[in-house]
Amino acid sequence: MVYRILLGCAAFIFFIMPTLCIPPASTSAQTTLEQRDGKIIKTATLEACIQTALQNNHRRPASRYAVKMAEAQHRQALAAYWPQVNLQAGYQRMDESQNFLFPASEMAMPMGGSIPVTIPGVGTVPASSFSVPEQDVKLMDEDSYRASLEATWLLYDGGMRKGYREQTGGLVKAMEQESRRTDLEIVDSVKRFYYGAVLAARLHQIGMDTLARMEATLDLTEAMYKEGSGRVKKTDFLDNKVMVESIRAMVALLEKNELMARAALANTMGMSWKESVIPVDMELPYRPISMHLDSLVSTAYRFSPDWAKVDAGLLAAEGAARTAKSGYFPKLALTGELFKWWNDYDAGMATDRNKEGWNIGVGVEFQLFNGFLTKGKVDAARARIAKIKAEQILLKEGIGLQIKDTFLALNAAQKAYQATHDAMTAALESRDLNTRAYRNELVETEDVITAQLMEALMSAQHYKTCYEHVALLSQLDLVVGAEVLKTIEK
Incomplete structure (x- = not known):
């Protein structure tokens, strides 16, 4: 037993x-x-x-x-x-050039004045108004190139x-x-x-x-x-x-x-x-x-x-x-843009003043109700x-x-x-x-x-x-x- x-x-x-x-x-390994x-x-x-x-x-x-x-x-x-900076570039081809159609109109002489108008078979007669015919204005060529540098910096976000x-x-x-x-x-x-x-x-x-x-x-x-x-x-x-x-x-x-x-x-x-x-x-x-x-x-x-x-x-x-x-709270941001536009047309909108430039601004966003x-x-x-x-x-x-x-x-x-x-x-x-x-x-x-x-x-x-x-x-x-x-x- x-x-x-x-x-x-x-x-x-x-x-x-x-x-x-x-x-x-602890010993050595x-x-x-x-x-x-x-x-x-x-x-x-x-x-x-x-x-x-x-x-x-x-x-x-x-x-x-x-x-x-x-x-x-x-x-x-x-x-x-940090500021958010974006570089954009692009090419655009339109089917036809953009235009602006100015309609025909009657233009009256100011101050009740008149101008001499020669009418065939009648001779010269005074006229108090004259007609402006319809005008087709070309704005730009069909091909355009554009590049821009945009920046946004959030200053205040609550x-x-x-x-x-x-x-x-x-x-x-x-x-x-x-x-x-x-x-x-x-x-x-x-x-x-x-x-x-x-x-x-x-x-x-x-x-x-x-x-x-x-x-x-x-x-x-x-x-x-x-x-x-x-x-x-x-x-x-x-x-x-x-x-x-x-x-x-x-x-x-x-x-x-x-x-x-x-x-x-x-x-x-x-x-x-x-x-x-x-x-x-x-x-x-x-x-x-x-x-x-x-x-x-x-x-x-x-x-x-x-x-x-x-x-x-x-x-x-x-x-x-x-x-x-x-x-x-509202959101406050500083924005800016630097741009360049290439178009072979020199009239209409494609003027030298419009083809390049910059802008800067301040934007505020406040949500009222959600x-x-x-x-x-x-x-x-x-x-x-x-x-x-x-x-x-x-x-x-x-x-x-x-x-x-x-x-x-x-x-x-x-x-x-x-x-x-x-x-x-x-x-x-x-x-x-x-x-x-x-x-x-x-x-x-x-x-x-x-x-x-x-x-x-x-x-x-x-x-x-x-x-x-x-x-x-x-x-x-x-x-x-x-x-x-x-x-x-x-």
């Missing part, structure tokens, strides 16, 4: 290794490569793994392009502050351009924080997988060491049973044999977990499924830290990309409100600002609660570290004492097997606690938005 209980405990520790070695999503069974094996430090992941991860270029798009939109908004500038500026800041969030998530994933691979290697080593000691105990049990000492029976030997073979199967599973942890680390770094990465570190780091919850939360408000993204969204919403309010469209836009913008502020309060509480949960878990892990370390040390000493006593037939077979399994159990539990401490620190870095240890040291 005792063997079965211990076997269940050992199986619990060993069979949960897949979740430990492959978690859910050096790497070494070697080929094993057609697979590329890469030995790398944590810093090298992070740098490789940042270079190969496909999420990072996407976030970078989002920032570039936002910056381009911001430059478009800033373009409205805050429209400033609103667009604030909107696009907020968008740039939001995309920068989104890109920063992507980098933090990549670093967090690499840290977890890297130390998950270290944990898998340590657990595999524990399994192999336990198997080697159990095999040595089995040989000793067999020898004592065959010598017929009386204290060791055949049932003890058979129970020991069952335990050894069970552990051998568990060690095979631990080996598989270690290999998969290396492959998972390589996959996180953007490498091929054929490649594996072996961490340089052999031990899980443990660095106890002393910090206050209030300082962590205040640090998160300063560095968290989520908090900064909400601030950027609020800036953009205020810019949208300013743009909407500009509809209540069906309350401006009011609707302003109300919608104000409602959006209120919505973002309400979400900001929720985010503030959410960040504080998330940090508090991680903070409490980190404190628990630090307390558990010392407890599991003491338990592992005691288990090691107990196993050593029971092994020596068993050679002198002072303890039962069951006692020495129990001591060996307990050492493996406590060692696995201790290294699992170390990994949880590292993972919690990485999670805290992700939530706070900065490396916690460096921030505290500063």
